[in-house]
Every structure is written in C-alpha cells, then in structure tokens.
Amino acid sequence: MSTTEQTSTRRRQRHVVCGVDELAPGSTRLHAVGHRQIVVGHVPGHGYVALSNYCAHQGGPLSAGSFEAMWTAEKVGERIQDPDRWVLICPYHNFEIDAATGCPVARLGTARTATYRVAVEADEIVVYV
Numbered sequence: 001m002s003t004t005e006q007t008s009t010r011r012r013q014r015h016v017v018c019g020v021d022e023l024a025p026g027s028t029r030l031h032a033v034g035h036r037q038i039v040v041g042h043v044p045g046h047g048y049v050a051l052s053n054y055c056a057h058q059g060g061p062l063s064a065g066s067f068e069a070m071w072t073a074e075k076v077g078e079r080i081q082d083p084d085r086w087v088l089i090c091p092y093h094n095f096e097i098d099a100a101t102g103c104p105v106a107r108l109g110t111a112r113t114a115t116y117r118v119a120v121e122a123d124e125i126v127v128y129v
C-alpha cells in the first residue's frame with residue numbers, strides 16, 4: 001500500500017516494508033520501490049534506517065552487509081566502540097557507511113549513500129520515497 005506525503009520540496013510516496021516483528025535487531029531487508037533498491041535495517045537499540053542498497057564505493061549490495069557500533073579512538077592504539085553511532089559494513093570491501101547519514105566513514109570520493117525517511121506506523125515499518 002502506498003500513500004502520498006507532501007514535503008516542502010516534493011511529494012513522497014509511503015511504502016510499507018514489513019511488520020516490525022519481521023525485522024530483528026541487526027538485520028536488513030531489501031525493498032524495491034520502482035527502480036530503486038532500498039535496504040531497510042534495524043539498528044540494535046536505535047530503531048530503523050533506510051538507505052540505497054548500492055555502496056558508494058563500487059556498488060556493493062548493502063542489504064548483505066552487517067551493522068556494527070562505530071569504532072572511535074582519541075589516541076593511536078585505542079579501540080573503543082561508540083554505542084550511539086552505527087555503521088553498515090559493505091560486504092564487498094568492508095567500507096563503513098554511517099547508518100544514520102549514509103556518509104562514508106572512510107573517504108569514498110565525494111559520494112554519499114542516499115538515505116530515506118523511515119517510520120513505524122501501526123506496527124509497520126514504512127519508508128517515504
């Protein structure tokens with residue numbers, strides 16, 4: 001089912017992806033909207049994200065990737081994970097994409113992975129494209 005949402009710049013269609021009980025924490029689901037391939041993911045403890053399925057590096061399928069808390073460090077040799085920032089790791093070359101923004105953690109040219117608004121409505125996960 002789809003409905004239309006008016007934003008300040010353009011109309012977006014509402015698309016039901018699945019029920020909330022069908023997407024376990026840490027898992028992803030591929031959802032097609034027309035020619036777009038969208039990966040919807042359940043970030044453990046942080047809700048849902050929706051990104052383009054194509055990695056900005058060489059087009060790897062992010063729906064086959066995995067979530068991980070972002071590694072951060074203040075000093076060389078430190079290994080600390082930030083529980084509030086998560087990345088989706090591309091299965092092709094292990095580049096990390098910030099799950100919230102679609103921005104690459106390591107520089108992948110100037111490309112950013114497209115993100116989409118995602119919401120939970122009446123126990124369904126929906127994306128607006």
Ligand code: FES
Pocket residue numbers: 055056057058059060090091092093094095
């Ligand atoms: S295609 Fe994703 S890291 Fe290379």
